Amino acid sequence: MPFEAYKLYQEYEPDKYKTSTQKKAEGVLKEVDEMKRAQGKETVSGIEFQEARELLGEDLIGPEEIEKTWGVRPEEIPDIPFSREELERAKEMGQMLVLRVDRTEDGKPMSMEAMNTILAKRWEKEKKGGLLNTAEGWRDKVTGSKDFSEVAPRAGWALISKELLKDSTSKNYIEQTDVIIKALREQAFKDIEMPEEYEEAIREFEVNKDRLTKLMGENWQQAAKELAELKITQITRQSIQETIYDLALYYDKNGKRLLLNVYTWSNSRSTDGRLVDLGDFGARGVLDFGWTPAYRYGDLGVLLSRRL
Amino acid sequence: MMSPEKMPHTPEVKTTPERVLEEAGKEAEAKKERLSPEEIEVRVTELADLSAARPEVSKHVRETWGGLTKKEREELKAKGEEAVIAHLESLKIDPELREFEESTLAETDGRIKELASHPDVLAAYKDRFETLKGTLAKVLAFDHLQKELHAAENTEQKLRLFYEQYGRSPGPIGRKKLEGLANRVTELKGELQGFELDEATIDMLRRREIRGMQRDLARYSFAETESRTELIREVLPDLMQGAPVLFQGETGSGKTQLAKYISQKHLGKEPAVISVSEQIKESQILGTRGLEAGETIFKYSEFVKAQKEGRPVILDEVNLMPHEFAGILHDFLQKRVGDVWTHPVTGEQITITAPIMATANLKSERYKQRYELDVATLRRFIGGAGAREIHYLDINKKDKGGGYIAPETLKILGSVLADRHGNIEWNEADAPQKMDELKRFVSACRKIQEDFTLSIRESGEETLARTDRLAFRELVITLKDQIEIMKAWKAGGFREPLQQVILREFFRKAEISGRAAKDRENMARVFIANKFFKDTKPEDFKIQGLAAQSLRQWQGKE
Secondary structure, three states: OEEHHHHHHHHOOOOOOOOHHHHHHHHHHHHHHHHHHHOOOOOOOOHHHHHHHHHHHHHOHHHHHHHHHHOOOOOOOOOOOHHOOOOOOOOOOEEEEEEOOOOOOOOEOOOHHHHHHHHHHHHHOOOOOEEOOOOOHHEEEEEHHHHHHOOOOOOOOEEOOOOOOOOOOOOOHHHHHHHHHHHHHHHEEEOOOHHHHHHHHHHHHHHHHHHHHHHHHHHHHHHHHHHHHHHHHHHOOOOOHHHHHHHHHHHHOOOOOOOOEEEEEEEEEEEOOOEEEEEEEEEEEEEEEOOOOOOOOOOOEEEOOOOO | OOOOHHOOOOOOOOHHHHHHHHHHHHHHHHHHOOOOOHHHHHHHHHHHHHHHHHHHHHHHHHHHOOOOOOHHHHHHHOOOOHHHHHHHHHHHHHHHHHHHHHHHHEEEEHHHHHHHOHHHHHHHHHHHHHHHHHHHHHHHHHHHHHHHHHHHHHHHHHHHHHHHHHHOOOOOOHHHHHHHHHHHHHHHHHHHHHHOOOOOHHHHHHHHHHHHHHHHHHHHOOOOOHHHHHHHHHHHHHHHHEEEEEEOOOOOOOOHHHHHHHHHHHHOOEEEEEOOOOOOOHHHHEEEEEEEOEEEEEOOHHHHHHHHHHOOOEEEHHOOHHHHHHHHHHHHHHOOOOOOOEEEOOOEEEOOOOOEEEEEEEOOOOHHHHHOHHHHHHHHHHHHOOHHHEEOOOOOOEEOOEEOHHHHHHHHHHHHHOOOOOOOOOOOOHHHHHHHHHHHHHHHHHHHHHHHHHHHHHHOOOHHHOOOOOOOOOOOOHHHHHHHHHHHHHOOOOOOHHHHHHHHHHOOOOOOOOHHHHHHHHHHHHHHHHHOOOOOOOHHHOOOOOOOHHHHHHHOOO
């Protein structure tokens, strides 16, 4: 499929042409703002949404993109939970802002199966390749059929790195978590007050770190379970459903494949208890592996993802 | 949304497959094989690709026959083989090339026929064609509204300026007209705001924009991007009144090309370009005496001839004009359309119908005193359409996050890289890497242009040494250079890494010594900082005096 030349610069012209849906979405946001203003409430989304759009350009995946890719229009658009300063920092860090929805148009969970079904035919028609490499492989070997068809991404806005965190490759799961904490302290929240949830999650990890390191060598299944359940894991790593959701939206909107030749280690476990890493998002779709937490490899790193 | 009756008419034309079938005397055959919807879709897509490519293929054949149409070719062939050989020999066309193009056209038509002879495929293709026509109608309607809006805004602005300049107030009819224009502008803005654009229409609008730039680049060696359009809109009303304009800027910022473009495209006249130098003679400005058939005649210069013919004059590097010609120049610069200028030698009275456009290079402090335009001349431009500064595209442009961006450069380079349909032949797997290469290239060129600009303005080594800027004294990489590199990259089918093309098309094309060699060295350094030439050897740059050790340091090897 040839590359449209205008994709080289269209991100710099966000207002040049707008679809009817975009205009409607802006209209709705404006109305909400006006209502909020009339009620004496602070406007949180409208102007900030526009500001965020201007600031992040193609790296903001909002309601219009969701409607275009998943065919579902969110009934309510949640307020963006990040300040301008945080979004500016996110931009510096090469992150994107994604609105995640957990239901399809007909009210079913936005599961891997649902995402695959929604996109398969259209992507094939548009010669965009596949989403899951392969859907059967994912269902039978990784998630099991229940998780494959029922588990959805956590709804709301999230900031996600588009590239693996620097120095996060060739590290085991615990060492990767150290890299995540370093990125939070030295980049994401540098000179910005870190929310208490993060402080708490970091404390929990540090208290348990030595024990978990030892446990990795003795009982990897238990270590994987505990590591996946850690607060720091839950609030800074994507689930597999979220990674697939984010990759699909970004690719569908911008024509760029993230995690092209590399993998990110998620917070999800496979049916046999391993921690699932996924990536290598080529024309065949997203590929998965499951590893014990002590594993290290040169193409395995981690994307930072935060929802608050 | 615009009502259907307001939509522009798109003529009922036969599709390419229909025409090819007709020419071959065939019709879509009765259904012979049953195709699934997916199979039909695949064939329709192929048919669409072939139909889109056919005009280009056909044009190539025509070119290899020296511009002869199909009918003319057939007539020539009917005259016999000798006539054909004589024609082709006179054109010095490689017969192998002609055969290749002819066989390509024949194969294209053959495949079109094969695909279109299935009635289901042809019907599906025609459906797709109709949808495209619908999209095109929307695009034309949107385009039309935009053009009308620009025209109405321009007229309103021009009229208001007119009243303001001459201190007049409009009478009742004038007021009514102005009010009507203002209302129309509001109405058009409303229509544009309410215009329902879908993804397909936006896609086509953007592709047309690319195509428009490709045409302008081919015809005028200039492409109009937002900042230039804005500038043209500002100066054009005054230029049409015959007021002069001065474009000042760094070397290679496109001043002369801009003046030529305005003249050709917006004023519809071929300009006379006069290259001014310190050695320019009076004869080059006014004309020379000569003898013709034993009689003394006066031959007008290009400058005067252009004035007589109503063509704009471009005085290139007007700042070099010797002082003794200031009088003539000032006289001209004060004239407006309809004024009369009397030729000082022949006494002929010439009515002015076109403006003077001038360019001046911004000089470094070192040369400033010597080459700067005198105040009296500058004032005459300021009193005309203005003395405008033209800088490299996208200079100092940043996004809200403070990052450097180069949207207008990317737009122009994108149109160079694209085919006539607006696509770049990058396959899906390579596209991210190629895009990254291109953006790094643009970023390096911008850095060079910015540092060059700063070098020209600040001149002193000390200022530059204090910052991360590099000094460029004479050489810069211009938009034209970037375009040439892109053309070479495209011509090679994007098989070569971009850095190879930069090396071949830019660094190796000229071996330069002295101060310019230092400029090239700095250029190499900027490219290396943008992740190019990590393993390139010193001799590959062809820069005299480039030290291997310095290069290794920049490459991070020492």
